[in-house]
Amino acid sequence: MASAPYIVTKGIVLRETETKDADKILTVLTAERGKISVVAKGVRRKSCEYAACAQHLAYSEWTLFQRGEWYYVREGSTEEQFMGLRxxxxxxxxxxxxxxLTEAVTAPESPAPETLRLLLNGLYALSTLHKPAAIVKPAFELRLLCLAGYEPLADGCAYCGAADPEQPMLDVVQGVVRCGKCGVGERALSLPLCRDSLAALRHIVYGDPKRLYSFTLGPEALKRLGAAAEAFVSAQLERSFRTLDFYKSLQGPLMP
Structure with missing residues (x-):
């Protein structure tokens, strides 16, 4: 019986889990195959030549072979480690x-070139371009959910149709923008925006992905955008994120 052919692909490690015998199980996001589970045997040994590839957030070219639902590493070479993050x-x-967050919305074995590109660009924006986290976080959250099929309707008030809603709000459950006076019964499910934060929301949802982080906002508008984006993720996915809790713990107490 002929051996299975090798598969060469590029991917980023979304998660790593240490197992027995110096192995790791990696969750890797690739463009062609989406999210895959990869067994990296012996990768925790100092002699392993591709140990750097098996680190969290490392982007590498992998040579793999498949057995059942699992992929196994033959070799790997690092493309980008995002040292600015480390x-x-x-x-x-x-x-x-x-x-x-990317892992949560990505299906196994389903091509995900746009999602992979979004994640790589987001990490590059933080690591190399040193874009403000307060811009990268909401822009990434909203754009990722758009790719995952949760795109909010932000072109006008969902109730009265006004192109420029008065006292705009984002209904994070229905995924629509509305005027502050419209849909009063949904007020508890909505986060306040303003003219500038609504413009940024529209830029993120409808704009050129290559210019995703090319906007500026004042502190108050940026705070509103960030709160709305985070609440939108929570409402749409109905789950919490351990890594988000840790990130927020590093922010320190909020100023009064």
């Missing part, structure tokens, strides 16, 4: 959250 605990914590 020297900044807060940036690293946010990067880990981006990876956990």
């Amino acid at each position: 020297t900044d605990l807060e940036a690293l914590a946010l990067g880990c959250y981006l990876a956990e």
Whole structure:
């Protein structure tokens, strides 16, 4: 019986789990095969030539072979380790959250080129471009959920149709923008925006992905965008994220 052919692919490690005999089980996001489970045998030994590839958030080219539902590593070479994250605990914590969020919305064995590109660009924005976390986090959250099929309707008030809603709000459950006076019964499910934060929301949802982080906001508008994006993720996915809790613990107490 002929041996299975090798598969060459590039992917980023979303999660790593140590197992017996110096092995690791990796959750790797690839463009062609989406999210796959990879067994890296002996990778925790100092002699392993591809140990750097098996680190959390490392982007590498992998040579794999498949047995059943599992992929096994033959060899690997590192493409990008995002070293700027590894020297900044807060940036690293946010990067880990981006990876956990990506894992949550990505299907196994389903091509995900746009999702992989989004994650790589997000990590690059934090690691190399040093974009503010307060911009990267909400932009990534909202854009990722758009790719996952949760795109909010932000082109006007969902109730009265106004293109420029008065006292705009984002209903995080229904995924729609509305005027502050419209849909009063849904008020408890909505987060307040403003003219600038609504414009940023529209830029994120409808704009060129290559310019995702190319916007600026004042502190108050940025705070509103961040709160709305985080609440939208929580409402749509109905779960919490351990890495988000850790990232927020590094922010310190809020100023009164």
